[in-house]
Amino acid sequence: MEKQILILTTTHDFLWKFERENVKILQKMGYTVHFATNMHEPQYLSHADRIRDLGVLAHHIDIARSPFLFHENQKALRQLTSLIRTHHIQVMHCHTPVGGLLGRLAGKICREQKPVVIYTAHGFHFYKGAPLFNHVFYYPVEKMLARLTDILIVINAEDFKIAKRFRLKKGGRIFKIPGVGLDNTVFYPFSTQKRAELRQKLGVPADVFLLVSVGELNENKNQMTVLKALQILKNKTRKPLSLRYFICGDGFFRPQLETAIDRMGLASVVTLAGWCDPVADVVGCADAMIFPSRREGLGMAGLEALAMGVPVIAADNRGTREYMEHGENGFVYRYDDAAGFAKGIETMQNMDAAAKREMQKRCCDTVKPFDRIYARAVMRRIYAIAGQKISENEQKRVVLES
Numbered sequence: 218m219e220k221q222i223l224i225l226t227t228t229h230d231f232l233w234k235f236e237r238e239n240v241k242i243l244q245k246m247g248y249t250v251h252f253a254t255n256m257h258e259p260q261y262l263s264h265a266d267r268i269r270d271l272g273v274l275a276h277h278i279d280i281a282r283s284p285f286l287f288h289e290n291q292k293a294l295r296q297l298t299s300l301i302r303t304h305h306i307q308v309m310h311c312h313t314p315v316g317g318l319l320g321r322l323a324g325k326i327c328r329e330q331k332p333v334v335i336y337t338a339h340g341f342h343f344y345k346g347a348p349l350f351n352h353v354f355y356y357p358v359e360k361m362l363a364r365l366t367d368i369l370i371v372i373n374a375e376d377f378k379i380a381k382r383f384r385l386k387k388g389g390r391i392f393k394i395p396g397v398g399l400d401n402t403v404f405y406p407f408s409t410q411k412r413a414e415l416r417q418k419l420g421v422p423a424d425v426f427l428l429v430s431v432g433e434l435n436e437n438k439n440q441m442t443v444l445k446a447l448q449i450l451k452n453k454t455r456k457p458l459s460l461r462y463f464i465c466g467d468g469f470f471r472p473q474l475e476t477a478i479d480r481m482g483l484a485s486v487v488t489l490a491g492w493c494d495p496v497a498d499v500v501g502c503a504d505a506m507i508f509p510s511r512r513e514g515l516g517m518a519g520l521e522a523l524a525m526g527v528p529v530i531a532a533d534n535r536g537t538r539e540y541m542e543h544g545e546n547g548f549v550y551r552y553d554d555a556a557g558f559a560k561g562i563e564t565m566q567n568m569d570a571a572a573k574r575e576m577q578k579r580c581c582d583t584v585k586p587f588d589r590i591y592a593r594a595v596m597r598r599i600y601a602i603a604g605q606k607i608s609e610n611e612q613k614r615v616v617l618e619s
Contacts, residue, residue, distance in 0.1 A: 220607065222308040223251040223300065223332075224273075225316045227282045232273070233264040235397050235517075238589060239310070240271055242596055246604070248308075253300055255280050255293075259433075261467045262492060276300055284315050297323040301332060307610075308603045310335040314342060318358070321365040331610045333603045334386075336362075337370040340514025341379060344535050347512070359383070367606060368599055372396050372515045375535040388606075392599055396515040398589025399524050406526035406581065407501040415502040419463070426460035426566050429503040429527075431496055431518040432510065434468030434489075439509040439532065441477060445555035446562060448481045453559075458486050460566065462507075465493040465500075501525045505565045508532065511552045515539060523547075524584045526577035530561040540587065546580045 222243055224236055232240070232252055243250050252268060256277040268275050278300070280293035297319055300306065309332045311320030317336045324334040342355040363369060363383035369391045371377045377393045385391070407415070413423060421427050432438040443462065451458055464474070464487065471489065478487050493499050500506060506522035506529045513519075513536030519529045523546055531537040532552035543549045548564065550557030568576070 220246075220248045220308070220604070221251065221304055221306050222248045222310060222603075223253055223304070223306045225280075225297070225309060225311045225320045226252075226254045227280050227313045227315050228258045229254045229256045229268070229275070230259060230262055230264050231312060232271075233267050235312075237271065238397060238593060239596055240273060242593065243600060244272060246597075246600055248600075249274065251276060251300070251304060251306065253278050253280075253297060258282070259468070280315060280319060282313070282315060284318060290315060290319060294319050294323060294326075298326050301327045301330060305330065306332050307607045308333045308335065308600075310337070312337050312339065314355075318362065321362045325365050331614075333367045333606045333610070334365060335368040335370065335599065335603060336366050337372075338376055338380070338514070339372060340512060340536065341371075341376050343379075344512055345375060363389075368392065368602065370394055370599065373535050373539050375538075376514070390599075390602060392595055394592050394595045395587040396517050396520070396592065398592030399517075399520055399584055399587050400589055401524060403495070403497050404500075404521045404524040406577070412502040415498050419499070419502070421461050421502075424459070426505075426562075427503045428460060428462040428505055428507050428530075428562065429465065429500050429522075430462070430507050430509070431465045431493075431500065431521075432508075433466050434464070434470040434474060436470060437511050438466070438468075438470075439511050439552055440464055440470075440474060442509045442532075442553060442555050443507050443558060444474070444477050444481055444483060444487065446558035447483055447486060449556060449559040450563065451482065451486075460486065460562070462487045463490050463499055463503075464488065465490050465496055467491050497521070497525070500527060503527050505530055505547070505562070507558065507562070508537065509552055509558065510534060510536075513537060520584050520587050523580040526580050528565060528573075528576050528580055530558060530565065540583050542579075542583070546576065546583045 250273045252273045252275045278293045278296040279289045281289040309320050311317045324332050343352045363385050366385050371380050371393050380391050500522050506527050508519045508531040512534050516536040522529050529547035531541050531549050533549050541549050548561035
């Protein structure tokens with residue numbers, strides 16, 4: 218019988234951004250890949266055609282990002298259990314907090330099928346420094362759900378340490394992976410000529426310092442702190458800033474950013490570029506990536522910039538701690554330290570050519586352990602273990618029926 222696996226997330230863009238390599242691995246292992254998600258989220262973007270072209274069977278469910286939207290998520294849980302039973306799902310790989318919640322509950326509800334449940338935690342919400350509510354609410358929920366989990370995957374050292382305290386299903390395993398892994402066929406240092414050509418397309422002169430951010434426009438991605446940093450520099454110089462800041466991404470926070478840009482007088486400096494595809498063409502010609510997220514599980518955008526020899530000015534969080542070294546491959550500040558980010562930008566602007574070349578080299582060296590060959594190897598092992606569990610479950614079922 219053909220093997221059936223279901224990938225579960227809250228938003229449909231997640232598969233295209235993060236799960237394409239896993240889809241390829243699964244298909245080579247003989248799986249039919251199903252994908253359950255809210256196909257209407259995010260509203261500003263659609264990857265439906267791309268998902269179909271991957272050979273993935275997509276199913277809409279009314280899952281919501283917030284665990285507190287009970288009506289939508291109760292409906293999504295019913296839809297999910299129906300999908301598992303209708304398509305005889307044998308393995309379920311859950312992502313995002315609500316996806317992990319509903320997927321593991323659905324696995325318990327569909328106990329007659331005994332689906333193998335894998336959950337990738339892209340960053341626990343009860344991280345060091347998180348609000349007290351996160352520790353009081355999310356930690357006990359995650360601890361309880363671990364008992365319904367066959368394989369738990371984490372992507373940073375802090376979460377791995379926490380995960381080892383949890384009790385998983387009998388025979389459960391915990392793995393740490395380097396995110397989805399870097400694709401060095403896409404993210405690599407561009408030649409001087411290519412950088413010049415790409416900057417020309419963006420309308421950025423060679424002598425203008427180019428800053429880039431990549432990420433959804435929301436409070437967590439924290440682009441507002443960068444605007445405050447630019448305002449500090451603008452007030453300090455009393456002259457037009459010789460820099461441009463491109464924000465690649467879209468989201469519900471766009472109107473607030475537009476208002477702030479106008480209020481701060483930064484319209485000639487900041488460009489809300491929207492969804493950039495390919496984003497490497499923007500990042501690869503930048504002088505620095507600025508990555509101010511309040512929290513990141515790992516932060517692939519930062520790693521991708523480093524892989525292109527682009528230094529990163531980052532917020533200090535458990536994700537960036539995996540690869541950022543202050544003064545070596547960029548600079549690190551508290552997420553709310555606008556003056557610190559301003560200092561980092563100014564320092565990068567004033568570095569001489571030799572210092573920039575040395576930092577660019579260190580950027581590329583930093584990311585070598587995060588190459589996708591390592592992530593692929595671990596994921597192949599994880600899916601092989603899931604396949605073994607399928608066989609064990611089938612053998613138990615035959616014994617019980619005989």
